[in-house]
Amino acid sequence: MLTSIIILCIFFIIIIILGGSFALSIYRYIKRLFYIKNFTNYISVLDYHMDKAYDMVHKDKILAFSLDAYRIPDDQYESISQDFVRLVRKYIGPTLLNEFIQLYGDEDSFLFILLDYFSKRYEDDEIRKTAMDNLTQEE
8 A cells, every 4th residue: 555655656746747847848939939929029129229338338438439540459349348238238137138148048149149239330330430531531
């Protein structure tokens, strides 16, 4: 009798564990579908906050270099790009930050997206390009 109760308890524990992992798999699958379905909404929110953060960093730290047609030194570029990342993280807040980390898979992938955006915007800096063109035309 005792062995049958033990076997029955073990059986129920196995069923609960398997059912829980199955339910977790279904939850993760539904969550991934939700991210895929709402990807454009997430990206528009992220793009808005990255634009805002870049504009602030550009005005405070990059504009002087752009007007003089200088490229930012590597050590300062690293610092400015990290300031940009911190600012984006502040703008989106902890809840959206976790959502974006889940959307991209991990924090490193999300940070890569932010830094890639920053570097593209910096390379496409129209003020610096115009200043460089003016310098080359004056010579």
